Amino acid sequence: MLAHWANDNDEWVRLLVSEVIVTGRPVGATTIEKAYQVFRQEKALDKRELPTVAKLIFEAQLDESAPPLAVTRLSEVHGVNALIAGAVIEPHEGLTILYGENGTGKTGYSRIFKALANSRTADTILGNVETDPAEGQTAKVEFKLGDDEQSLTWTGERGVSPFTRMSIFDSPAVTTHVDDDLDYVYTPASLALFNHVTAAIQAVTAQIDAAIGTLSAGSSGLISRFQRGSRIYPLIEALGASTDLADLKAKAVTDGDADQKLDVLTQAVGALRANTMGTQIAALRAEQRVLTQAVAAAEALLAFDATAYNETLVRRAELTVDHETFRSELFAAADLPADPDDSWSNFIEAGEKHRQHLVELEAHDSNRCLYCRQPLLDPARVLIARYSIYLEDKISADIRATDTIMAGFKRQITNIKNSELVAFIGEYSAEEEKPTHFSQVVAIEGASSALATAVAEAKPASLTISAVVTNPNADVEAALATVGANISTLETLQQNRAQVLEEKQAELLESKAAVELGKSWPLIEAQVKSAKEADQLKTLKRPLPSQGRAVTELAKTASDQLINQSFDVLFLEECEALRARPLKLQFVGREGRAQRRKVMSGRHKPSKVLSEGEQKVLALADFLAEARLAGITAPVIFDDPVSSLDHRRINEVAQRIARLADDNQVIVFTHDILFATTLLGLFEKSKRCVYFQVTDEDGKGKVTRATGPRWDTLSGIRGKINTTIEAAKQQDGEARDALVRVGYGWLRSWCEVFTETELFQGVTQRYQPNVGMTRLQNVNTDKLGDIIPKVTEVFEEACRYIDGHSQPLVTLGVSPTLAGLEQRWAELRELKKLNEDKS
Structure with a gap:
């Protein structure tokens, strides 16, 4: 079937199928590479150099059977659950029964067999969790393979040949055998060829995918040679199978003096990009800020009336003296404890405020003292009258008016800003070459600082401020006007430079891209060619999945002939022997694998309809049919196969296992005493049976050979x-x-x-x-x-x-x-x- 299908396909497919049929093994990497090269040459991607692959001619052959396997001894078990050391199990070539109550250690021994066989229900084996769960797992297994006696030191591995040929049934396997879509444990060698062919086609497909990936990747450094923004950049970015090479090549510059022209253009752009005018404008703006502040300070100084300030200062001093004289004379006869001073004045003013407050509340009594509330005598009344005279004194009012005028002079000086002036003077004071208006700024700042100090200390102001500031102010104003004009001129020039620079930069960018296009043309041409080849490969790859599906269909046909039809007959025989309800079998296949499925009424899973006992015997029928499919050549192991079964079914299962053990090695783990004794009774004449009792009297997993099970010993x-x-x-x-x-x-x-x-x-x-x-x-x-x-x-x-x-x-x-x-x-x-x- 494979040869006939391959002869109707491409040469590279025939090459793969031929290799699979001849060797019977998966195709090696060398053949995969050769098939890929044939594919490329056959599809005219490369020049044809390899010879043509001839049509295939093969005759059907029978699968070879493996030599029989029998376990003869299991010993030296360590690190498996809590099993004690020293136990020995010597299975019979017929039936071996290992009987023990729950928790005595039977499961530990069955787990060893499951691991060796890598059965569907094999689970992780732990050590003794109460002592040292990390202890290494070991056991010695002695066996016969044909006539050859061998031994194996097992160290916890799963799936050890030839024990993978053993068939194992346990309770967890029931659901698997009843409901799941199962791959056959046995796969004829000829059926395995389909899997090998599928894998080989997938490997060649992977080669094609890898080539497409490599070809589509392009040159990793090509795009980095071009600067984003040029008209050529997006064309390079979009290089592919659809690129018009002739149109692109027309944009390339390959002149001999192209590099020299680029150098000249680069220098011009560099000169424009230096931006010295920008630096000049920044310096002039800084100078403008200093001059602006100097003009403002000079105008404030010129606006300051030093004469009025000095006169107000003198008037304030005279009023102070007059006020002190008036106060002393007014209270000379008042027998005050000390001379009247400012604190005493504050005392008088506070009393007046309190009196006015009481008047407003209509609570003032002019006959009583404001402080002690005692009746006033005549001397006190005279003193209070003088207080009133003092408070109503015109001199105090004049002093307050004068202070208001002085506060105005102070605000006028405080508003003068000179931070830029101070920084300017500090920057150039130590320099030998100073700006032309440096002395004028110094004069203005000096006058401003001197006046601010005089006002702050209430001292007379110099009457020469106007003379000191007038000429510098005129010079600074003239300099400020000049700086402003210079800034305007430079800004206008700078705008033109920016436009020219933009034009030259764009010209340089396009020139560079055109020159680089000429230099990189071999890489560009190769990348476009690779992209076109990648497109061809994608087109040629499209039919390959259908070839995989075709192999799957062939495999389904072959598996139906080699497996399904035989399994169907065996399954019905086992259902009849075990009195299991016969079900409809569906045989499915995916990617060359043969599988089976059981259904009831066309669509229901058996577990949704059958009882637990019915499911178990159905699973047993499926298990035994699968074991018999290839001819049993290895031990068949049952781990508690009759739980959930009634006595009648236990007897039927025991009889079926007994018939199986007449010609094969069978090992049974059980805690069901009726099942064990029934099996023993069936072998009483043939003696093809050995019985071991598993107890936990001296530790879990103690194994002793006995004649039959005991409730009590x-x-x-x-x-x-x-x-x-x-x-x-x-x-x-x-x-x-x-x-x-x-x-x-x-x-x-x-x-x-x-x-x-x-x-x-x-x-x-x-x-x-x-x-x-x-x-x-x-x-x-x-x-x-x-x-x-x-x-x-x-x-x-x-x-x-x-x-x-x-x-x-x-x-x-x-x-x-x-x-x-x-x-x-x-x-x-x-x-x-x-x-x-x-x-």
């Missing part, structure tokens, strides 16, 4: 009896009595187990549906007459003392003794020894 009951006797020795009174009664209960159980397993050798057992007649000959009949009466006597005495039996009134008050319990225990041990003596 003599060794287990023996330990409980000994423990109870030792505990009773440590107590007195009612506590000891209670422990002795417990001990007799254990004696009673020991008698039952001894009779069932030792005395009558398991001929009849409580959990088996049949009588083991073959074991009857193992009964030691010679000793029965001596043993049975004594065992019966101890059993009846134990029944009298345990709480489980109602006692008559006469015996209720009789308590058992510890000595009696020890004596009876010793007697039973002797009876066991007697029964074991076959002489």
Whole structure:
């Protein structure tokens, strides 16, 4: 099928298919590269140099079967859950049963097999989480592969050949086998060829994608050679398969003197870009600020009336003297504690304000003192009258008027700004070459500072201010006018320079781009060619996905012939054997993989309809059909396969597993005693069976070989009896009595187990549906007459003392003794020894 399909396709496809069919393995990197080269040459992307790939001629072949695998021993287990060291499991070539109650350690051993097989439900294996969960996982696995005996030291790996051929079923696998779309574990070698072909086509497609990516990337440094803003830049930015090379090449400059012309243009732009006029304008503006402030200061100084200021200052001094004289004379006879001064004046003014306040409130009493509220005597009235005269004095009013005038002079001086003047003087004072108007600025600033100091200190102002400032002011005003004119002229020139610079820069940008276009033309031409080739590859790639789908359809047809039709028959056989409800199977395939799906009524998942037990037997049928599909050549392992099943189905599953073990190695982990005993009964004649009991008596995972499962063991009951006797020795009174009664209960159980397993050798057992007649000959009949009466006597005495039996009134008050319990225990041990003596 593959050869016929390949012959109808391109040569590069035939090359890949031929390699897959001949080798039976995935195609190597060398062949992938060769197929890609054939593809390029076949599609005329490259010159044809490789020979033509001939048509394929192949004959169908049968798949080879693998040699049988059998596990012979599992030992030296460490770091797996809490399993104790030293356990050994030696599976039978037929059926191996590992029985144990929940939590005894069976799961740890099954997890090792799942990891080796890399089963669908294999999970992470932990160490003993209560001690050292990080302990390394190891186990020794001995096995036979065909006739070759080998061993493997397992260290926690998953999927170790040849154990990947093992088939494993457990409870988590039920959902997988019932509802999921499953890939077949077994894939015939010829069916695997389709996957290899699909992978090879995808690899060549990846080569094409890589080539498209490389070709589409272009020259990484090409765009950086051109400056954004030129008319050529967007053409380079958009280089691709649609680029008109002839039109683009017409824009290139390749003259011999192109570089020289660029140098001349570059120098011109550099000169224009230097912008010396901008520096001159900035300096003139700084000078303009200084001159403007100097003119303002000079005008303020000229506007200042120094004569009026000095006269007001003199008048203020005269008024102060007159006011002090008037005050002293007015209160000379007032017997004041000290000469009147400013603080005393403040005192008088405060009293007047308080008096006016009381008048407004209509609460003033002119006959009482404002301060002490005592009646006023005549001397006091005279003093108060003088206070009024003092407050109404015209001299004080004149002083206040004079102070107002002085405040106006101060504001006039304070408003003069000289920060620019001070900075200007500080900048050039130490320089030898000073600006032409430096002395004028110094004169104005000096006059301003001197006047400000005089006014601040209330001293007379110089009457020569006008003479000092007039000429400098005229010079500064003239300089200010000149600076303004110069600034206007330079700004006009600068605007023209900016326009010329803009024109020259644009010319330089386009010239550079045109020259670079000529220099980079080989790279540009190559990039456009690569873009055109990338477009061709994209066009040629479009049919490739359909080829992948064609291989998938071939694989579905082949898998239907090689797998699905056979699986359908096997699945129906298993459903019938297990009494499982037969369902409709759908076979699906994706990317060359064969899969199966189970549905009910055309669309419902089985888990939505079937009971838990029905789902389990359906999963078992699916599992067994899959295991048989390729012919079972490796162990089949069942981990608790009958949970949720009733007794009838347990029997049917046991019979099916027994038939499977007639010709194959089967390992069963179970905690179901009925299932275990049923399996043992089915192998009683053939003896193709071995039974191991897994307990946690001395630690989880203790494995012992036995003849069948036990509810109770003599060794287990023996330990409980000994423990109870030792505990009773440590107590007195009612506590000891209670422990002795417990001990007799254990004696009673020991008698039952001894009779069932030792005395009558398991001929009849409580959990088996049949009588083991073959074991009857193992009964030691010679000793029965001596043993049975004594065992019966101890059993009846134990029944009298345990709480489980109602006692008559006469015996209720009789308590058992510890000595009696020890004596009876010793007697039973002797009876066991007697029964074991076959002489």
